[in-house]
Amino acid sequence: MVCSDYGTPSMTSMMRLVVNVTDINDNAPEFVQATYSHTLDENNYVGAEVVRVRATDRDDGDNGRLTYSVAGGDAAAAWFDVDPTSGVVKARVSFDRESNGSLRFVIASWR
Numbered sequence: 133m134v135c136s137d138y139g140t141p142s143m144t145s146m147m148r149l150v151v152n153v154t155d156i157n158d159n160a161p162e163f164v165q166a167t168y169s170h171t172l173d174e175n176n177y178v179g180a181e182v183v184r185v186r187a188t189d190r191d192d193g194d195n196g197r198l199t200y201s202v203a204g205g206d207a208a209a210a211w212f213d214v215d216p217t218s219g220v221v222k223a224r225v226s227f228d229r230e231s232n233g234s235l236r237f238v239i240a241s242w243r
Contacts, residue, residue: 133148155196157195163187172223172227178226182221184219185214198241199242200218
């Protein structure tokens with residue numbers, strides 16, 4: 133950066149200017165897979181790992197740090213726990229194939 137006056141003779145001064153551009157939260161998280169599917173044997177133990185989901189975010193620092201949670205209703209939250217940091221989904225109950233042969237639910241990733 134240069135600053136000059138209009139005097140005679142013209143006097144100037146120089147300095148170095150550094151501009152740091154910081155990240156804003158302008159990118160949404162994206163799951164690595166659009167759909168996750170897993171088979172779990174019935175009569176599983178409570179706390180059995182069902183699946184691990186993973187998302188990425190192109191933002192830096194805290195803006196890119198993700199949290200996972202069960203979305204879409206109380207029923208899924210009653211059946212599954214999701215570790216908010218790792219994305220590991222665990223069974224909260226022991227499932228019976230004759231009662232629930234297939235379960236679908238949504239995991240959200242957010243910042």
